[in-house]
Amino acid sequence: MKRFAMLMGGFLFTAGIFMSQQSIAQPGNPDEYVYSTDRVTAFRVRADFAMDLDEDLGWAEALNKAPAQLVDHPFRIRFEVESDTSFYRRQYNLQYRWNNGPWTYVEAHEFPYESATSPTMSIVSCHAFFLGEEADDLIAVSEKPANPGAGISLSPATPGWFPHPKTGASAEWEFALVIRRWADGPQVVTDGDRFSLRMVDHLGRLLTGPMPEFLVNVPKGHLGGTFVETPARIGPYENSKGDLYFIMEPTETDNVFMMVKSTDGGQSWFEVDADNRPKVSDLEGLGSVMSKDGVIHIAHQISEGVYHHAFATSDHPETKDRWVVDSRLITSHEEPPTQTADIAIRPDGSLITVFAAGNQLHYSILEPRGEWSKAKYLNHKYEVGFTNPSLVSLPNGIVEIAYKSMDGIGWHRQLLPDNALTHPQQLAQDLGTSEDEMMAILPLVYLPEQETTVAVFRQSDGYLYLSARSPGNSWSGPVRVSDRTVVTNAVDSDQAGADVVTWQGQILITFISEDDRDIYLSIISDFNQKPAAKKIVSGIDGSWVRGNMLYNQSKSAVYGIVYDAGSKGGSGYNKYVAIEMLYE
Numbered sequence: 106m107k108r109f110a111m112l113m114g115g116f117l118f119t120a121g122i123f124m125s126q127q128s129i130a131q132p133g134n135p136d137e138y139v140y141s142t143d144r145v146t147a148f149r150v151r152a153d154f155a156m157d158l159d160e161d162l163g164w165a166e167a168l169n170k171a172p173a174q175l176v177d178h179p180f181r182i183r184f185e186v187e188s189d190t191s192f193y194r195r196q197y198n199l200q201y202r203w204n205n206g207p208w209t210y211v212e213a214h215e216f217p218y219e220s221a222t223s224p225t226m227s228i229v230s231c232h233a234f235f236l237g238e239e240a241d242d243l244i245a246v247s248e249k250p251a252n253p254g255a256g257i258s259l260s261p262a263t264p265g266w267f268p269h270p271k272t273g274a275s276a277e278w279e280f281a282l283v284i285r286r287w288a289d290g291p292q293v294v295t296d297g298d299r300f301s302l303r304m305v306d307h308l309g310r311l312l313t314g315p316m317p318e319f320l321v322n323v324p325k326g327h328l329g330g331t332f333v334e335t336p337a338r339i340g341p342y343e344n345s346k347g348d349l350y351f352i353m354e355p356t357e358t359d360n361v362f363m364m365v366k367s368t369d370g371g372q373s374w375f376e377v378d379a380d381n382r383p384k385v386s387d388l389e390g391l392g393s394v395m396s397k398d399g400v401i402h403i404a405h406q407i408s409e410g411v412y413h414h415a416f417a418t419s420d421h422p423e424t425k426d427r428w429v430v431d432s433r434l435i436t437s438h439e440e441p442p443t444q445t446a447d448i449a450i451r452p453d454g455s456l457i458t459v460f461a462a463g464n465q466l467h468y469s470i471l472e473p474r475g476e477w478s479k480a481k482y483l484n485h486k487y488e489v490g491f492t493n494p495s496l497v498s499l500p501n502g503i504v505e506i507a508y509k510s511m512d513g514i515g516w517h518r519q520l521l522p523d524n525a526l527t528h529p530q531q532l533a534q535d536l537g538t539s540e541d542e543m544m545a546i547l548p549l550v551y552l553p554e555q556e557t558t559v560a561v562f563r564q565s566d567g568y569l570y571l572s573a574r575s576p577g578n579s580w581s582g583p584v585r586v587s588d589r590t591v592v593t594n595a596v597d598s599d600q601a602g603a604d605v606v607t608w609q610g611q612i613l614i615t616f617i618s619e620d621d622r623d624i625y626l627s628i629i630s631d632f633n634q635k636p637a638a639k640k641i642v643s644g645i646d647g648s649w650v651r652g653n654m655l656y657n658q659s660k661s662a663v664y665g666i667v668y669d670a671g672s673k674g675g676s677g678y679n680k681y682v683a684i685e686m687l688y689e
Contacts (some may be wrong), residue, residue: 141312148184186276190273213261335392338394544600547569587625
């Protein structure tokens with residue numbers, strides 16, 4: 106439904122209903138109702154965000170029609186404003202109303218990468234014009250002489266305007282805007298929410314006339330929000346009901362925990378148990394694992410400590426969709442150069458976490474119904490530091506641990522069921538030594554059919570390689586498994602842009618190409634085969650990708666992945682896609 110408002114005969118008509126002028130209060134003083142001497146004569150929504158300012162093209166609808174807008178998708182609105190005969194310097198601002206909330210000034214904050222705050226709506230930059238670029242007469246509803254207005258890009262106000270002649274003139278003002286799915290607070294915009302816009306002058310007085318009022322849509326598969334900066338698993342997790350769960354943050358400027366959920370196969374997502382988010386935030390060094398009873402356990406490292414959080418999904422017999430462990434301190438430690446942690450769960454329910462402490466790696470164990478053990482060194486004596494732990498638990502209770510030394514060598518140890526550590530073995534080399542290559546090892550995976558542990562890693566030539574190990578054997582030599590180079594440290598993430606899972610004895614690898622930043626899928630069934638990847642997501646500027654095999658979504662298994670389509674480290678570009686797998 107297209108909605109707009111227009112002043113007619115002393116009343117403001119809005120989508121078939123009307124309200125008296127006196128029903129609109131002056132912002133900041135609800136007891137006063139003051140109107141500008143100027144008025145809006147018409148508006149028009151621009152669908153093509155990249156269109157030149159003075160091209161009469163790329164419109165979404167006819168005059169005074171406001172179609173639905175997509176969240177996290179910048180758009181433009183152009184207003185024609187007509188002055189009266191008062192001759193003074195004008196300057197205008199925008200205000201918005203979200204559903205039936207208060208009128209709020211539209212501030213200027215960038216998208217997708219915000220530096221200060223992330224409001225629900227903001228004026229953003231637009232490369233199609235510069236702030237103050239003259240806007241010609243495209244709307245031409247006013248009969249008064251046309252003066253050039255301007256394009257408004259990343260500014261909370263228009264440039265000053267003296268109408269000429271003094272008897273009154275008209276000018277056009279085009280604003281670049283965005284509505285965020287998640288805003289600081291956190292606040293969330295849902296599908297079908299209603300937004301209204303109006304112009305006010307420099308004294309805060311309302312300009313009467315047509316006002317855009319429109320609905321917003323959340324696209325299918327769109328999460329929005331901010332990706333967690335970690336090379337470890339963060340979901341999506343699936344329980345026996347087919348419900349999906351994913352860990353993320355609302356915005357780059359509000360780094361709090363959110364567990365978002367989908368009950369329709371990833372088409373729509375919403376936060377669960379927002380009132381009990383973990384108190385410790387700043388989600389960077391983070392790993393997670395889900396137990397058989399539907400509890401997602403999280404190891405979370407901040408600068409000088411590592412914490413345990415847990416979330417019970419709808420599978421849990423007692424506490425459903427609730428945070429059940431909040432910021433339980435495992436240990437304090439020396440601040441590491443890069444925050445990193447991973448966690449695994451044994452068949453007996455015990456938890457093992459490995460995390461950075463200074464330039465070393467430590468581990469701690471939580472036995473069922475016990476306390477976290479005193480942290481011990483995981484790494485061996487070596488002249489350089491260590492980072493990038495990756496864990497996977499085997500059916501026999503052994504926990505495989507891969508990690509990397511700062512000189513670019515990949516290492517492996519096992520934590521045995523009696524909690525003894527095996528001697529370190531080298532599993533890879535040439536993993537890079539620069540900051541961009543800090544996190545080169547992907548999440549470890551295990552092939553139960555072959556009783557084989559598989560490590561996939563990015564070497565300094567940019568390609569992904571695979572090494573495998575079966576019981577009693579050494580690690581195999583590296584085999585290249587990507588047919589193109591893979592991005593690393595895309596937006597200060599210190600990690601390779603790739604993910605790996607197993608399915609029916611095969612290795613499934615998704616990765617972000619360094620060349621075009623699209624996402625590719627490589628399926629490895631024979632370690633000696635030549636890699637050949639298929640593009641599965643195109644036209645993006647990919648930064649992160651994380652996934653899991655999901656078995657309760659449809660008639661076939663799917664590889665469900667969440668990826669950042671190009672937020673540049675900011676907010677609003679997290680999306681979900683399911684890759685259907687065909688059973689043999």
